[in-house]
Amino acid sequence: MSRLEIRNLQVSVNTDAGAVEILKGVDLTINSGETHAIMGPNGSGKSTLAYSIAGHPKYTIVGGSVTLDGADVLEMSVDERAKAGLFLAMQYPVEVPGVSVSNFLRTAATALRGEAPKLRTWVGEVKEAMEALNMDPAFASRNVNEGFSGGEKKRHEIMQLELLKPKIAILDETDSGLDVDALRIVSEGVNRAKDKNNLGVLLITHYTRILKYIKPDFVHVFANGHIVEEGGPDLADKLEANGYADYVSK
Amino acid sequence: MSLATTNYLTPTGREEAWRFTPLKRLQGLHDGAAIDGQRTSLVTKSSLPVGVNFVRESLQPLASSDDVIIERVRGLAEEVSHLSIAANCELSEPIFLGRVLGALDTAEFSRVRISLGAHAVATVVLENTGDTVLAEDLEISLAPGSSLKFVTIQEFESKSVYTARHHAVVDKDAHFKSITITVGGDVVRILPTVEFIAPGASAELLGVYFATSGQFFEHRMHVDHAVPHAKSRVNYKGALVGRDTHTVWIGDVLIRAIAEGTDTYELNRNLLLSDGSRADSVPNLEIETGEIVGAGHASTTGRFDDEQLFYLMSRGISMENARRLVVRGFFNEIITEIGIEGVQERLMQRIDGELEKAGV
Numbered sequence: 001m002s003r004l005e006i007r008n009l010q011v012s013v014n015t016d017a018g019a020v021e022i023l024k025g026v027d028l029t030i031n032s033g034e035t036h037a038i039m040g041p042n043g044s045g046k047s048t049l050a051y052s053i054a055g056h057p058k059y060t061i062v063g064g065s066v067t068l069d070g071a072d073v074l075e076m077s078v079d080e081r082a083k084a085g086l087f088l089a090m091q092y093p094v095e096v097p098g099v100s101v102s103n104f105l106r107t108a109a110t111a112l113r114g115e116a117p118k119l120r121t122w123v124g125e126v127k128e129a130m131e132a133l134n135m136d137p138a139f140a141s142r143n144v145n146e147g148f149s150g151g152e153k154k155r156h157e158i159m160q161l162e163l164l165k166p167k168i169a170i171l172d173e174t175d176s177g178l179d180v181d182a183l184r185i186v187s188e189g190v191n192r193a194k195d196k197n198n199l200g201v202l203l204i205t206h207y208t209r210i211l212k213y214i215k216p217d218f219v220h221v222f223a224n225g226h227i228v229e230e231g232g233p234d235l236a237d238k239l240e241a242n243g244y245a246d247y248v249s250k
Numbered sequence: 251m252s253l254a255t256t257n258y259l260t261p262t263g264r265e266e267a268w269r270f271t272p273l274k275r276l277q278g279l280h281d282g283a284a285i286d287g288q289r290t291s292l293v294t295k296s297s298l299p300v301g302v303n304f305v306r307e308s309l310q311p312l313a314s315s316d317d318v319i320i321e322r323v324r325g326l327a328e329e330v331s332h333l334s335i336a337a338n339c340e341l342s343e344p345i346f347l348g349r350v351l352g353a354l355d356t357a358e359f360s361r362v363r364i365s366l367g368a369h370a371v372a373t374v375v376l377e378n379t380g381d382t383v384l385a386e387d388l389e390i391s392l393a394p395g396s397s398l399k400f401v402t403i404q405e406f407e408s409k410s411v412y413t414a415r416h417h418a419v420v421d422k423d424a425h426f427k428s429i430t431i432t433v434g435g436d437v438v439r440i441l442p443t444v445e446f447i448a449p450g451a452s453a454e455l456l457g458v459y460f461a462t463s464g465q466f467f468e469h470r471m472h473v474d475h476a477v478p479h480a481k482s483r484v485n486y487k488g489a490l491v492g493r494d495t496h497t498v499w500i501g502d503v504l505i506r507a508i509a510e511g512t513d514t515y516e517l518n519r520n521l522l523l524s525d526g527s528r529a530d531s532v533p534n535l536e537i538e539t540g541e542i543v544g545a546g547h548a549s550t551t552g553r554f555d556d557e558q559l560f561y562l563m564s565r566g567i568s569m570e571n572a573r574r575l576v577v578r579g580f581f582n583e584i585i586t587e588i589g590i591e592g593v594q595e596r597l598m599q600r601i602d603g604e605l606e607k608a609g610v
């Protein structure tokens with residue numbers, strides 16, 4: 001059982017014109033096995049929340065806390081957070097020229113498991129993970145995200161999620177840019193990780209269609225840098241029908 | 251034997267061609283102070299297949315040179331180490347050349363020729379190692395339809411000085427591909443130059459340099475499009491780390507008025523891995539005709555990409571390993587072009603080792 005606790009998190013981003021406050025006190029608790037959906041207008045700070053939890057250097061924590069099973073996440077380096085069990089599937093996965101997917105995955109697995117995976121079982125493990133996401137085995141020898149289509153990048157993120165087995169995963173618009181089949185394939189990957197590893201999920205999305213596949217336990221409305229309403233799955237349907245007008249003016 | 255200094259101009263450092271080079275560190279190669287040790291260091295490291303010969307002989311230079319050190323080499327060395335590959339000879343295995351008899355107290359003035367007969371195909375790997383003060387005039391002649399992949403690896407010891415011109419004369423439909431790797435030596439100054447003498451000729455000049463702890467590496471291309479319908483590509487990548495480390499990349503491409511249908515592109519990328527290093531990058535395209543297929547250049551100098559490091563680290567990879575992956579990845583594009591697994595892996599390990607030593 002793991003628990004990610006975010007308390008009164010305030011975050012600013014450094015710009016040429018000085019620090020701009022983006023997150024204005026976020027409170028959220030995610031337990032193993034739970035799925036929390038976050039929905040909110042563009043620019044409201046959803047990715048900022050995701051990146052801040054993962055430790056992106058662009059953001060400055062102004063106040064509040066993030067803990068994973070009581071350990072201070074904000075004190076950890078980016079790789080330590082991953083080792084502690086956090087995973088971020090990025091809205092815009094980064095291209096790393098000259099580094100092959102297979103080399104990248106093996107280096108990551110070695111770091112997370114504390115020893116290099118046995119070559120014989122590892123090859124099979126990667127093959128299986130790629131097949132599960134309907135990715136051509138040829139991707140293993142391609143450079144990380146280089147020239148991948150938008151949908152391929154997202155599938156690659158979820159493939160890593162299954163392979164690296166985190167405790168808590170943040171999925172930042174993993175459903176954006178996916179065709180109907182890919183959406184189902186990616187959702188099944190997330191659900192497998194939930195079933196097998198009792199994964200806790202923070203799922204950032206603009207659309208209710210992914211929530212038909214990955215059933216949220218909680219839906220949070222995010223606006224202007226914090227959570228403005230919380231509810232069950234039916235809140236998502238209400239948002240789809242009415243938009244965010246009620247919340248943005250608050 | 252010491253050499254006569256009278257007939258040669260001595261660069262002062264104000265000349266365009268010498269403005270970056272630390273003349274004081276050239277061990278007298280440029281001003282006549284270097285003593286000729288009368289050495290011949292170049293040897294073949296593999297047995298030579300049928301159609302390939304390696305001899306010392308007297309040869310006239312292929313092309314003129316306005317480089318002062320090359321003029322001195324020509325004045326001192328009459329004999330040339332000549333690797334020749336006969337017409338129509340297609341070699342399946344690379345030929346390895348290497349060095350013996352290095353020394354730091356005297357200099358070597360060396361002339362080398364590599365020639366391919368018509369339609370010959372070969373890969374030649376020159377591994378430059380050891381302690382040496384070496385000035386070299388290396389000329390390559392490619393007969394019509396021939397194709398050469400020429401890999402030079404500058405892996406000299408830390409006090410060595412190497413100044414050289416690697417000049418290729420490329421005939422009709424011949425293809426010259428060079429991969430110039432510079433990782434060792436105190437001062438390395440190479441002039442990779444190409445002269446096209448008939449249409450259909452092409453050249454690809456690739457390079458990697460990795461300079462650390464005060465090393466000076468200069469690569470000064472010159473591609474002369476003196477005929478119509480020739481194609482050239484230049485792609486050099488460098489990484490620098492440490493105080494007073496300095497690299498220079500000059501990309502001179504000349505498209506003469508007669509050179510219609512020219513297709514050229516040159517690229518230089520530098521990665522600054524620490525403070526205190528300096529990378530000069532000067533692409534220089536001179537175009538005398540508008541009737542061309544394409545001509546372009548790009549040059550970038552930057553630091554580690556935070557987004558790349560963040561992405562790798564968010565998967566549990568340590569900062570140190572993430573940087574190593576990014577640097578390896580940066581060089582990988584060129585190193586894999588060597589196409590010889592053992593050589594590639596050795597170079598990558600050397601790069602890892604240098605990174606570790608530099609504490610990046």
Ligand SMILES: Nc1ncnc2c1ncn2[C@@H]1O[C@H](COP(=O)(O)OP(=O)(O)OP(=O)(O)O)[C@@H](O)[C@H]1O
Nearest residue numbers: 013014015020022041042043044045046047048049
């Ligand atoms: N460097 C910066 N300078 C100024 N503003 C910035 C900078 N970086 C981020 N912001 C602002 O922070 C706010 C939050 O951005 P964020 O990416 O977190 O939004 P989001 O909720 O994920 O939006 P979307 O739904 O479009 O993905 C935006 O208004 C954005 O413009």
Ligand SMILES: [Mg+2]
Nearest residue numbers: 046047048091
């Ligand atoms: Mg976003």
